[in-house]
Amino acid sequence: MTTTEQPVGVLLRQWRERRRLSQLDLASRTEVSARHVSFLETGRSRPTKAMLLRLSEQLEIPLRERNSLLLAGGFAPAYPQHTLHDVPMAAVSDAIGMILAAHSPYPAVVVDRHWNMVDGNDGVALFTVGCSAQLLEPPVNVLRLSLHPDGMASRITNLGQWRAHILDRLAHQIAASGDPELVALQRELSEYPGDDADRVHDTRSLVVPLKFEGDLSFFSTTTVFGTPLDVTLSELAIEAFYPADAATATAIRSLRNGQT
Template sequence: MTRVQESAGELLRRWRGHRRMTQLDLANRAEVSTRHVSFLETGRAKPTRAMLLRLGEHLDIPLRDRNALLLAAGFAPAFPEHTLSDVPMAVVADAIRTILDAHAPMPALVVDRHWNLVDANDTVALLTDGAAHWLLEPPVNVLRLSLHPDGMAPRITNLGQWRAHVLHRLDHQIDATGDAELRRLRAELADYPGGIDAAGPGPALVVPLRVRVGEHDLAFLSTTTVFGTPLDVSVSELAIETFFPADGATAEYLAAQHPRSDH
């Protein structure tokens, strides 16, 4: 079935609805009239490139979708898209590699907007050891790898709690982006066994990842880093996930796996 291409006005209306904003809300934020917003959405007025970029910013539309909005109106995309191997991305690629290497012996990885693995430091292999080979073949989806019964799931000792955390985080990401691929991924993950334990074993400020590595039970706290004010589609969609020891035993284990030499 051929999908009908949405017009710029239809895209604006859809994103405004997704953001739960009225035409008055958007008009006030963009400092234009409600009548103008209405005319743009219905196609009675032709938007300028500058106006689409302005509305896209106030609607907090992802850069990839702002390009789609411009294309729908007959304009060229405003934001480039590169891979990390492209020459313009050399500075970004070097920065990512520096962060990953400096974070050792603690695990760190980089994912794209769909949670596909872009890069990782060597310590991540400790967590994924024992996973089925097919889950480790590119493109590796780190959420699928962590929750699949053939992946890390059998070694995650707080699986129900971690599943609840992952699905809740995906819900927020889907709400922000409206990404259909993320919706499909969430539906797949929700069908995996493992249960849901939103409360966990006791009071906690953050949800740890507790995973068995050999005879050791390790616990990690995770943080997410994104690039500030990105002007490239790919850069805007990258996230660096870093893991820190949640207890002394985990810190000692990691230090033993990666002893630092004295200079």
């Protein structure tokens, strides 16, 4: 993550280095000379708005940070940012509601770029039973809730494996974004107790499962919106959990029907 307090050339260089590209690599992708890229980074040349947008596209810079880059270059942001309650987001909000409802009784949550829960369906209650009230106060961070000793951790039977999966996923996200808030979250989660001896994945499983007390086992999928042009929309993801075996599917249906 970057701020507009830094020169636009410095920000460009930081993003290029984060993507592990040379100036020649970026120049080739953007169809300009390596010398021009060098001049932009050192401040000898001032980029146009169109050039900043071209470079941002090739560097796969998140929309929020593209706006910051434009501001640093002296231009207005190119991408709007709405809440789900704003009129332009009505269709998106309705679609999210339909996805969450259709996924019930299995848990599904909508999270932002920092893993704070934006919305969720009734199935989420399966995971939050017994969790500390403090952890359930908005904004609920789903990764903290998952690994905190007063959250779901005590009910996850493969905690070491699940903890390693979450920390690895977070590390990849940090490498791509450099977000300091995610760095702080990773540091916090790493300090929570967990059985690191259980980090090895079961080679018989196709995905890393979330194994819950009561012999429940889930796998998760992540859904994002294609070609978003709004900052908020680009940062939303739907995490949906599915039964990893027939016994779990039967147990969840029984719970829904009020059976024991």
